[in-house]
Amino acid sequence: MTDQFPDSDPAAPDFPPPPIEQQQRMVEAILFAAATPVSVRELADRLPHGCDPAEAIRGLRSLYQGRGVTLERIGDGYAFRTAADLGFLMQTETVEQRKLSRAAIETLAIIAYHQPVTRTEIEEIRGVAVSRGTLDQLIELEWVRMGRRRMTPGRPATFVVTETFLDHFGLESARDLPGLSELRAAGLLESRPPTETGIPMAEPDDEDEGDPGIPAEDLFEDE
Amino acid sequence: MTDQFPDSDPAAPDFPPPPIEQQQRMVEAILFAAATPVSVRELADRLPHGCDPAEAIRGLRSLYQGRGVTLERIGDGYAFRTAADLGFLMQTETVEQRKLSRAAIETLAIIAYHQPVTRTEIEEIRGVAVSRGTLDQLIELEWVRMGRRRMTPGRPATFVVTETFLDHFGLESARDLPGLSELRAAGLLESRPPTETGIPMAEPDDEDEGDPGIPAEDLFEDE
Amino acid sequence: MPKPVDVPYLKPVPDASPDDARGAGTHDANAVAQRRAEEALIVDVDGFEGPLDLLLTLARTQKVDLMKISVLHLAEQYLVFVEQARKLRIELAADYLVMAAWLAFLKSRLLLPPDPEAEGPSAEEMAAHLAFQLERLDAMRQVAARLMGRDRLGLNRFQRGAPETVSRKRRTEWQAGLIDLMRAYARLKTRDEFRPYAFDRRDIYSMEQALDRLRQLVGFAGDWTDLSDFLPDGWDVHGSRRRSATAATFAASLELARQGTLEIRQDDTFSPITIRRKPT
Numbered sequence A, B: 001m002t003d004q005f006p007d008s009d010p011a012a013p014d015f016p017p018p019p020i021e022q023q024q025r026m027v028e029a030i031l032f033a034a035a036t037p038v039s040v041r042e043l044a045d046r047l048p049h050g051c052d053p054a055e056a057i058r059g060l061r062s063l064y065q066g067r068g069v070t071l072e073r074i075g076d077g078y079a080f081r082t083a084a085d086l087g088f089l090m091q092t093e094t095v096e097q098r099k100l101s102r103a104a105i106e107t108l109a110i111i112a113y114h115q116p117v118t119r120t121e122i123e124e125i126r127g128v129a130v131s132r133g134t135l136d137q138l139i140e141l142e143w144v145r146m147g148r149r150r151m152t153p154g155r156p157a158t159f160v161v162t163e164t165f166l167d168h169f170g171l172e173s174a175r176d177l178p179g180l181s182e183l184r185a186a187g188l189l190e191s192r193p194p195t196e197t198g199i200p201m202a203e204p205d206d207e208d209e210g211d212p213g214i215p216a217e218d219l220f221e222d223e
Numbered sequence C: 001m002p003k004p005v006d007v008p009y010l011k012p013v014p015d016a017s018p019d020d021a022r023g024a025g026t027h028d029a030n031a032v033a034q035r036r037a038e039e040a041l042i043v044d045v046d047g048f049e050g051p052l053d054l055l056l057t058l059a060r061t062q063k064v065d066l067m068k069i070s071v072l073h074l075a076e077q078y079l080v081f082v083e084q085a086r087k088l089r090i091e092l093a094a095d096y097l098v099m100a101a102w103l104a105f106l107k108s109r110l111l112l113p114p115d116p117e118a119e120g121p122s123a124e125e126m127a128a129h130l131a132f133q134l135e136r137l138d139a140m141r142q143v144a145a146r147l148m149g150r151d152r153l154g155l156n157r158f159q160r161g162a163p164e165t166v167s168r169k170r171r172t173e174w175q176a177g178l179i180d181l182m183r184a185y186a187r188l189k190t191r192d193e194f195r196p197y198a199f200d201r202r203d204i205y206s207m208e209q210a211l212d213r214l215r216q217l218v219g220f221a222g223d224w225t226d227l228s229d230f231l232p233d234g235w236d237v238h239g240s241r242r243r244s245a246t247a248a249t250f251a252a253s254l255e256l257a258r259q260g261t262l263e264i265r266q267d268d269t270f271s272p273i274t275i276r277r278k279p280t
Helices: A020-033 A040-046 A053-063 A084-089 A102-114 A119-126 A132-140 A163-169 A180-185 B020-033 B040-046 B053-063 B084-090 B102-114 B119-126 B132-140 B163-168 B180-185 C029-039 C051-060 C071-087 C094-111 C123-148 C178-194 C207-218 C239-258
Strands: A069-074 A077-082 A144-146 A158-161 B069-074 B077-082 B091-099 B144-146 B158-161 C167-175 C262-266 C273-277
Touching: A020 A040, A020 A053, A020 A077, A020 B069, A020 B077, A020 B084, A040 A053, A040 A077, A053 A069, A069 A163, A069 B020, A077 A084, A077 B020, A084 B020, A102 A119, A102 A132, A102 A158, A102 C123, A119 C123, A132 A144, A180 C123, B020 B040, B020 B053, B020 B077, B040 B053, B040 B077, B053 B069, B077 B084, B084 B091, B102 B119, B102 B132, B102 B158, B102 C178, B132 B144, B180 C178, C051 C071, C051 C094, C051 C123, C071 C094, C071 C123, C094 C123, C207 C239, C207 C273, C239 C262, C239 C273
Parallel strands: B091 C167
Antiparallel strands: A069 A077, A144 A158, B069 B077, B144 B158, C262 C273
16 A cells, blocks of 8 residues: 555656556456446556556456456457356345346347348348337447448347446346357358248338337336 | 246246356346346345355456456445546546746746746745745656755745656756856747846846856756 | 147237237226136237247247257148137238248248259258248347346446536636737837827917917007017016017917008017007
């Protein structure tokens, strides 16, 4: 607590970086203080010049192995999260989860496993139109965001999952989605043009209304 | 993540309490996730029956000793806090560049050209009072400092420019400051008064004011 | 009306369903439940997320791997379902009917010997693709369930409850260059040069002042009096002040003589000038 680092001013590039133990303390402090994952790049920006946040993280991860809080990798970032097996102690902290509709859960899974994926592709997989509300809900949860437009006629928007999604579901990256490799091996993630075989698609003319089967009030069933 | 504690259900008082390491993990997780400091009593309520949160806290406090975050007692409760010496990491600094005010730059110029100079002398030259704030700002910038007191009635303080000033303005010494004639030659005194009116120029024959040729011996009387 | 055993998905709507498709305008839950119990058969088509979902559910009844599903049998199951719904005067959404028509077409193609002249995909290819779609939808359902069953943030894993905010400090870096400094000094030094011209009047005795004074004094001076006696106190000693006062007083006396108020006399060159009030 009484340590002072004369060389810890990020604006002083000429000082040698602090020893790795100090760097580890600094990374620990920054990650502990943040509610959302912090990327290695952000860490480097906030640490004194010359620090190696990736190395500090390696040390911290092993240090926190098996502890009540663990250092998780989430997308590009890192965050401390309480160990999953201790969730039962957290009744007071448990966040009321709005129960997602079946349509929303399926749509989310399709986006996660097929990303980047267009709305038409989602509809082709589910066999029904995707209601505007379903996508809106996923976007509002910050689990899904718009990706790049597809370079096909009409330049349709694509959807991808976010870092918040990874964080929520405890995934290091979208590559770690459960069963992803099996699905890929089974050829179930390949998109085939739907017109090829002429299977009818339930595609209402009214895109935004869509999905007459899911009344909007059904989106959030009470838990 | 795979640990399971069959004995960790707080509602099952007949099971023996989990080992102290587990209790420590539990307390660690609870304190991490809590929005406010948690008291030993609250911990005891949330932990499985028979746990000793005070003991777990002792263990955790020594575990976090000297780390980037420390376990601190706050009132009745305990909470993780960033180590005091790392507080600087919790700030990001944005640097805003602003021009010095006219009053400040004029005052600075007078001090640079006339040092050591008293406040009254500065005011005489500027023709207006010098606000305390202006001098304070220059002193805070470390461009100006107090010199020796003048050996005149009242022993007024004098002001001189500093090494930092010379550094910032790229001068080897205040003697390098260009004189009025040089300023004029440099086109800095464009609006030269019409000479045909015979109005006398501020020229060296005026003892007090004169100074394109600052008497050199006057400059660093103090150094 | 017997309950159709072979079409398990045509089932009474649960009492709690808020979606009163039959148009019972009452909110009395008991009355609704009673009437529904009497009518007994309302199809829960809304429970399906479209025809593909219904097909997938029907396919499960075949109790085989989806890869080995009999699409022909599935098509028949679907058509029976739609027929049943029609008998029960249940209005199916258009896409269910479109699917029914397509499956009837597929069924006929599957039953007939292949037509080498036919364009487009073969019946087997169409059936295979349908099986693929069902399998893919099924796979998505399964991974969705696995996803939702993970250790989720806010349910099993928790973030720091009291995150420490990063304060953004603003530091101002004051900028001034040598040129600013020199310009400021130049401005100060040249400001004096532009001060409006003002003559130093400290030692100047104006003709107006002399006129005023003479007008007052000359009334008492009936006799010839030396001009120098009219100089004001303090102006008759020091050189420059005396010169100024003398000149002004002399000029004033000339003016008053011109006006006919007084007379001036000088006996000789450089001899004293004397004045007196002009006798009337």
